[in-house]
Amino acid sequence: MENVNRRTVLTWLGTATAAAASASTTLAQTKPAQTKPAQTKPAAPAIGRNLPDITVLGAGAFGVWTALCLRERGANVTLLDSYGAGNARQASGDETRMIRCAYGDREIYSRWAKEAFALWHQRQAEFKRRLIFVNGVLGPNVRQSEFEAQQRIYKKLDIPFETLSADECKKRWPQGGFEGDTNAFYEPNAGTVKAREALIAATEVFVQKGGTYKIGMATLGASAGGKMTSLKLADGATMSTGMAIFACGPWLPTALPNLLNNFIRRTRSEIFYVGSPPGDLSYHWERFPNILFGGGGYALSDVDYGYKVAPSGPGTLTIDPDRDERIVSPIMWEMARRFVAHRTPGLVGQPVVASRVCNLENSDNEHFIIDTHPELANVWIAGGGSGHGFKMGPKTGEYIADRICATADPVEEKALFALSSHKAFGGGPLLRG
């Protein structure tokens, strides 16, 4: 990738002309329906009937699924979000996210992703809404060590994969560009999930099952005896609740500043949807896989919204999730354009039909943070999705509900996600956009 200095990046950003992200729609605030939660799981355990009333702060991938799973186990749950489920500022708020099991040697996430896949298919059937698209994910030029680890783990977990040469890729997808590639790792059952649509659907189902959903922002209020006794709302009012789950994504350091300051690094990521020619399915999900490319960039096939290109940039820019303008930059479009010319030559000259500026919310080691507050036993933290948290949503929701209901508490996950396994960033060499 070409070397571009900080001044150039900032100048380009300042003179960005490309289209801003399209406006979000949020769920209308809905009065909770007085229906019983559906039994998608075995009957709630006895302890579930003694659950406190729970407030989940944040209607992103972590919060929505947690709220839904806890409601299904019989808890009285309120889901609160500053801007709404699927809003354009949240880390989850794009059209689509990739779902795959490849994690190099981090087997635990391959296992989670496999379980999440099954849950996505179940939820899709339950919600009666198309949310998951199995178009395969192709990773050309994977590092040898990662390649070997993935093969070993996929065999162990019985996840289908293929290894393909550039010639085999060209034969299978003649519309693609694979020149110079070696050892592509292909996961045929992987694919794409609709992101904001899934969150909106899950929130609607949560409300149908008796959950309460509101737009609103809250922070910690009063506490006594090692427990939080109330939350403080943005207008200064207090709200009492038996338990709070802070699933605030990039806002975790803002919501719990004394505890999480610098625990999440918030960085900017730009996404371009390149339009397919009219009636042309060449790069549509039925005919073309998602492609990963070096340095963290990737592309997702067209799911009726455009061919999605997320280029890796020349540097890392931080983002203020509340205040920054979400306007894409010419330099990142140039990076995306190069990808298109290489991988999808049939799209050269096609216009960008939509764009997004997203914020990533990375933990120091890219493991999730799921734990109780060290000083307040009834306050939970859930986040640190680190660029891979969306696909896990349905599984994460079940996992957090299991821990809160004390129905399961796997040792490996508990240790990995513990706050004590993470540390604050030291303020590394990030550029401020």
Ligand SMILES: Cc1cc2nc3c(=O)[nH]c(=O)nc-3n(C[C@H](O)[C@H](O)[C@H](O)COP(=O)(O)OP(=O)(O)OC[C@H]3O[C@@H](n4cnc5c(N)ncnc54)[C@H](O)[C@@H]3O)c2cc1C
């Ligand atoms: C560009 C990009 C690409 C990605 N690609 C993938 C991918 O392909 N596959 C994958 O699995 N993952 C991917 N991820 C990661 C994944 O999208 C995130 O990890 C996940 O969506 C984060 O969800 P979250 O619930 O933690 O945060 P968010 O989605 O940001 O939700 C947090 C919510 O909390 C609300 N909030 C904040 N503070 C408060 C408060 N005090 N009170 C009430 N509400 C509050 C906010 O309004 C927000 O809606 C990607 C992320 C990005 C940015």
